[in-house]
Amino acid sequence: MIVKKLAEVFNTKHDVHGETWNSRRLLIKSDGMGYSMTDTLVKQGTETYIWYKNHLEACYCIEGEGEVELADENGDKTGEVYQIAPGTVYALNENDRHFLRATTADLRLVCVFNPPLTGEEVHDEDGSYQVIE
Template structure:
């Protein structure tokens, strides 16, 4: 059984932060669950371009207000507490936060741990990330 407290992840390598978001990676590939789970905060007033070409993601909003805009259709979906959205077609999108958005996110395949979006909003494949981790070791 795996039991973790958010407070134990803060300020560790599982606490990945960028200019527009902070992702606390509660479960990762190494945990062997077949998916990863994260508590992510999208910072108020920001827009993040995301395109998970290599992953499927489901997101549940716990707190805050924002929106998802699909690219290129321009469809916009409001996000408020209690909203679930699933990027089941590797949807290219913008994520905008009106207030800080606190989200619970799951990824399939599971993230390795330190992924951040590349210039196209993409996370590397798990295989690419494992190779990078091995090269850094």
């Protein structure tokens, strides 16, 4: 059995900070679950371009409000916008390119990735994570 507490991740190498987000990696590849789980904060008033071309991701909002806007193959906004609020889940089941915005407060999401993250990834220039073996 694996038991972890969010507080145990703070200020470790699995407490990963980006310019617009902070991802606390709760379950990672080495835990052997076949997926990873994060507790992620997206800073209020920010917009982040993301394209997880190497991962599938599902996010469940537990705090704050925001929106996801889909992007086309060039990374341009499509105008297709989905509102995110507590109790909302969104799944990027087609490696969807998108913009994530936190609107009313910091947006807090529980995110699951497949394949699992190792715990130290940050977005590269095209908004994705590399698969680390």
